[in-house]
Amino acid sequence: MIISLKETAERLKTANELILTAHISPDGDAIGSCLGLKYILEQLGKKVRIIIDDDVPSFLKILSGYNDIEKPQEESYQADYLVILDACLDRVGSLVEKCKAPVLNIDHHATNDKRADYLYLAAERAATAEIVFDLGQELGVEFDKESATAVYIGLATDTGYFKYSNTSPHTMRTAAALLEKGVRPETISEAIETKDFAIVRGLAKALQTVELFADGRAAGLFLEYDLTETIETTEGFIDEIRIIDGVDVAVLIKAVQPEVCRVSMRSKVTDVSKLAARLGGGGHKKAAGCTIYKNLYDTKHYLMDEIIKSLEV
Amino acid sequence: MIISLKETAERLKTANELILTAHISPDGDAIGSCLGLKYILEQLGKKVRIIIDDDVPSFLKILSGYNDIEKPQEESYQADYLVILDACLDRVGSLVEKCKAPVLNIDHHATNDKRADYLYLAAERAATAEIVFDLGQELGVEFDKESATAVYIGLATDTGYFKYSNTSPHTMRTAAALLEKGVRPETISEAIETKDFAIVRGLAKALQTVELFADGRAAGLFLEYDLTETIETTEGFIDEIRIIDGVDVAVLIKAVQPEVCRVSMRSKVTDVSKLAARLGGGGHKKAAGCTIYKNLYDTKHYLMDEIIKSLEV
Numbered sequence: 001m002i003i004s005l006k007e008t009a010e011r012l013k014t015a016n017e018l019i020l021t022a023h024i025s026p027d028g029d030a031i032g033s034c035l036g037l038k039y040i041l042e043q044l045g046k047k048v049r050i051i052i053d054d055d056v057p058s059f060l061k062i063l064s065g066y067n068d069i070e071k072p073q074e075e076s077y078q079a080d081y082l083v084i085l086d087a088c089l090d091r092v093g094s095l096v097e098k099c100k101a102p103v104l105n106i107d108h109h110a111t112n113d114k115r116a117d118y119l120y121l122a123a124e125r126a127a128t129a130e131i132v133f134d135l136g137q138e139l140g141v142e143f144d145k146e147s148a149t150a151v152y153i154g155l156a157t158d159t160g161y162f163k164y165s166n167t168s169p170h171t172m173r174t175a176a177a178l179l180e181k182g183v184r185p186e187t188i189s190e191a192i193e194t195k196d197f198a199i200v201r202g203l204a205k206a207l208q209t210v211e212l213f214a215d216g217r218a219a220g221l222f223l224e225y226d227l228t229e230t231i232e233t234t235e236g237f238i239d240e241i242r243i244i245d246g247v248d249v250a251v252l253i254k255a256v257q258p259e260v261c262r263v264s265m266r267s268k269v270t271d272v273s274k275l276a277a278r279l280g281g282g283g284h285k286k287a288a289g290c291t292i293y294k295n296l297y298d299t300k301h302y303l304m305d306e307i308i309k310s311l312e313v
Numbered sequence: 314m315i316i317s318l319k320e321t322a323e324r325l326k327t328a329n330e331l332i333l334t335a336h337i338s339p340d341g342d343a344i345g346s347c348l349g350l351k352y353i354l355e356q357l358g359k360k361v362r363i364i365i366d367d368d369v370p371s372f373l374k375i376l377s378g379y380n381d382i383e384k385p386q387e388e389s390y391q392a393d394y395l396v397i398l399d400a401c402l403d404r405v406g407s408l409v410e411k412c413k414a415p416v417l418n419i420d421h422h423a424t425n426d427k428r429a430d431y432l433y434l435a436a437e438r439a440a441t442a443e444i445v446f447d448l449g450q451e452l453g454v455e456f457d458k459e460s461a462t463a464v465y466i467g468l469a470t471d472t473g474y475f476k477y478s479n480t481s482p483h484t485m486r487t488a489a490a491l492l493e494k495g496v497r498p499e500t501i502s503e504a505i506e507t508k509d510f511a512i513v514r515g516l517a518k519a520l521q522t523v524e525l526f527a528d529g530r531a532a533g534l535f536l537e538y539d540l541t542e543t544i545e546t547t548e549g550f551i552d553e554i555r556i557i558d559g560v561d562v563a564v565l566i567k568a569v570q571p572e573v574c575r576v577s578m579r580s581k582v583t584d585v586s587k588l589a590a591r592l593g594g595g596g597h598k599k600a601a602g603c604t605i606y607k608n609l610y611d612t613k614h615y616l617m618d619e620i621i622k623s624l625e626v
Contacts, residue, residue, distance in 0.1 A: 159498075160502075161474055161475065161476060162474065162475050162488075162498060163474060163498055163499060163502035164498065164499055164502075165497065165498065165499040167492070167498045167499075168492060169489040169490070169492045169493045170489075171489075172485045172486070172488045172489035172492060173485070173486060173489045175475075175485045176482040176483075176484075176485035176486045176489065177482070179480070179481065179482045179485060180482045184478065185472075185475060185476055185477065185478065185480045186476060186477055186478040186480075189473075189476035190556075193556040194556050194557075194558050195556055195557060195558065196557070196558050197523075197525060197529065197532075197557050197558070197559075200520065200523060200553065200554060200556075200557055201520075201523065203520060203553070204517065204520035204521050204523060207513070207514075207516060207517035207520060208517055208521075210513060210514065210517060212510060216510065219510075240513065240516070241513060243503070243506040243507055243508050243513075244507075244508060244509070244510050244513055245507050245508065245509050245510065246510075268499070268503065286499075
């Protein structure tokens, strides 16, 4: 059932115990949204746990509450609501099975499958964190510096630090209000940008694989399993080829298992969410992804063919 | 004489002919501010020329009005005011001599030498473009999409795309108001970031050479002459290693001739300008450089030894 921001706020107000979760491969928006909403709810006296069915990237350790994020290790969970942030039900892992509470879904992905019991979907928002800010306003809770920092990281992550086309006046006004709470933009950007030496070496190896397709309108990076299993994250790798002059669609394909590839796509013009959806994934027009159950070689040839066919310019 | 924003607006209102200029080596803020103020003044019926005593970087060609920017090729200039944006008098080149009009100086650099006839200095603003926006408000002029884009590039350039510590709530609210005029953040970031494929391949090769020193407190890239002669620029390469966790000083050494190496250094804590100065170069505390007349191998061993000795943390 689609509900409004106001009804979302009302439902949160009437609940006492809540479990917050987000998608696997959690990013800054997934975690920032969870931490921001947890702060709001705790200010209202609620009992709140954040449970994520995956590792949380270490760059987010600057966020207060990082160490309290749990994995779904218990057999079953009780709550008044299972709140799914920044994802549909099918991307949160085992928690949906383990927790039989009504699902309250808060998301900004237009591709949301709308299976949640209650869904507040604001596709015009650049980040779920931006919705969490709206919820704070609606519920009359002022963020402190730490929770504002979590929400800010969500905005910064999902807008490529305010560079992507989803960055709206509302995004910037939200950022302004969060800066007023004491958020330090340079601390956040340093944390987001800091990479382990292993990642930089991984990037060096990844960039060796760069290839252009379709007369330079598409570019790809192709990471073998023996590379991806040695590096913690490939976040940001795709940006290194997205900026190549003339490239519309940039693709990063990484073998996360010998026969399973995770695909990220970024585009300037072509709507990549259509292709991602057709392949069982999702995302936005200009940033989408999917998983393909083939080895790297087969995935590359299959996907690049599909991308070349789907190029709109 | 120090004047207020209001008086600055009043003086601009009473003038009829104005020449706008900014510092040599103009950046996005210098040019964005000039184009933004030119738009405001033209809306008020003024006759306005932008004259810059240097080449304007080509990435700014996306700005409407880029082609109308002149160089000071005439013997002398007449105007009611020479408006100097984003600089003191001593950084604008020959125009100060050629134009004897009263100088109206609009700047955000705390280091401004205050020699102008009339100076509006707002050191709390991240960019001069932010002041130009304030002037638009004061003068009751609404920016159109093109002029808003120019002002936005000023903000984005001087805040490192909203990452530096100078980014304030006012900066973000200004950005929000400009986005409402139709500014496309992705178009601006693409223009600023776009690189040729050859540069990206060059980066891939450069990153192969990454090495850590002094227990990871220094990192270096070492580019042989046969690599550097094939790529147009190495700008931004050093940022790829500056962000390595634990690194204080990042160094890029490139052989620009078989026996001549150009050195760039970036630091988080250590003052690298001292070492650069000792080696015949210069720069700022956190970004400095020099030239060493040895081959790459000798330069590397000599310089890394010197850097390790100079580390402050």
